[in-house]
Amino acid sequence: MKKYLLVLLACGFLGQAQNKPVISKAEVVRIETELASDKMQGRKVFTAGIDSASVFIEKEFAKIGLDYYEGLTSYKQEFKARGRVANNVIGVLKGKSKPEEFVVFSAHYDHLGTTSGGNDTIYNGANDDASGTTAVIALAQYFKELNQNERTIIFVAFTAEEVGGYGAGYFSKNINPDKVVAMFNIEMIGTESKWNKNSAYITGFDKSDFGTILQKNLKGTNFNFYEDPYPTEQLFYRSDNARLAAVGVPAHTISTSKMDSETNYHQLSDEVSTLDLDNMTEIIKAIALSSETIVNGKDTPTRIEKLKRN
Template sequence: MKKFLLGFLAIGFWAQAQVKPIIQKSEIVRIETTLASDNMQGRQIFSAGIDSASAFIEKEFTKIGLQYYGDLKSYRQDFKAKGKSANNVIGMLPGKSKPNEYVVFSAHYDHLGIVDYGDDKVYNGANDDASGTTAVIALARYFKELNNNERTIVFVAFTGEEVGGYGSKYFTKNINPDAVVAMFNIEMIGTESKWERNSAYITGFEKSDFGTILQKNLKGTNFNFYEDPYPSEHLFYRSDNATLAALGVPAHTISTSKMDSEPNYHQLSDEFTTLDLDNMTEIIKAIALSSESIISGKDTPSRVEKL
């Protein structure tokens, strides 16, 4: 009887250990509402608001237990832009068997700041791109708890996207592009796509088999990734994936933004109350699931043609 009980407990413990961590809507709401709050003053680069946002992301990375990236002594990657101080926020999970192969999850945490007129003065940037930054933080926690990444995962929140992509350009100069296996750049996932819920599109879908791999990993679910439906907008080279993509990295942006009819895009009305947080949570879950064969080293996306 004692041996049976011990065996039962051992099986139960093993089963419990195999349960995947859950991406909780409550956590998505907590992070999103903080980043998109008036207290962040629109998160404009070179402002007190962007400093507050950076400090919040650094605190989240600390709680998760991410390691510092490369030779950095903190989660801040400091640099100069337009002669002023700025910083990305970066954390990482070293790969277990392929530590020199990198998978990057990214979003930009800056936005447009404040105006000095009217009742609503803050460009909250809830969708653009607090939603993507929220996803990066949630995914960092998920993969830390999962604790089975064979490749190194780098989580980066870029600054300066809204004024010329300064953060991603600096990051690209300080990483070996040949070592980057894939980049999941996440931009504006807080609203439903043109295909409504449980869907998103991937910019530059045709430029590598990145999207095909992601969709294969979602077999049996009701989530679908689609090709970018806005080719005239040239979105593949309009976000923080562009600098690494130009060097051949399968670096793609995942988005749901309806670029032909997004009423709150770059408006003061881009606030937390306009987002579909249930759908956003499901999108983040889908990104996590779809990336697993790349993170495990099973799949390696084809390279993008260099510019």
């Protein structure tokens, strides 16, 4: 009788799981391969290559059916950086009961462009950060299909991270930080972490209970989020989360990058062939699952202490 009951419970659980949207490896591979392709020419800001990447992301957001960000008439948020025009790409999924509370999923879609000489001249940036941008698009599709977000979700691909974080800076200055409940910034998730598969780390873990909430939501799975194992690298302050964290938002970066041994970091060799796409898919699934109580309004991470200015 006990064995029969366990079988029924297992079937019930699997049935519920099967009703959820699927984050498929095939889609992850499709998006990642396009963003890191040679035709994007390394996605350097102010080039035709990054314009092509922007168009691709815009088309993905349109296909998913995301709304425009407040005040915009397209998915492009344009601004001036270094005297030239650049743009973030933003899509919105309006919350059902708490539309004025925002959850941000972000990554930067720019990279280093090209160089001259040699057989390979393109910095494809497959891991840095086509992997994070792929995750943002996949998560937008997931939450659109799930259709259970009580809070508004903002999906943003930042530009100009590699030259000073201009995209995140502009975005942060043009949003009310008091409305942003949490920010999931996703940076370099295409390789295995120091703990191998089914794991990632969260920067600034001790600065809010964001990471603790994510860990709680993953109990019973084989995936683990850890504290940042590279504190001397100051990673919390080196990615696009830092701008909103400075004004009190529980804004953290999720990554697997082994900062002491990433041989392809900022190298021409950062190509799709070097990524573990199976593991990357599982990481995106874990982000989706771990964020659900924040997205649906059940959990609210504690605020980060605002950066003191002189």
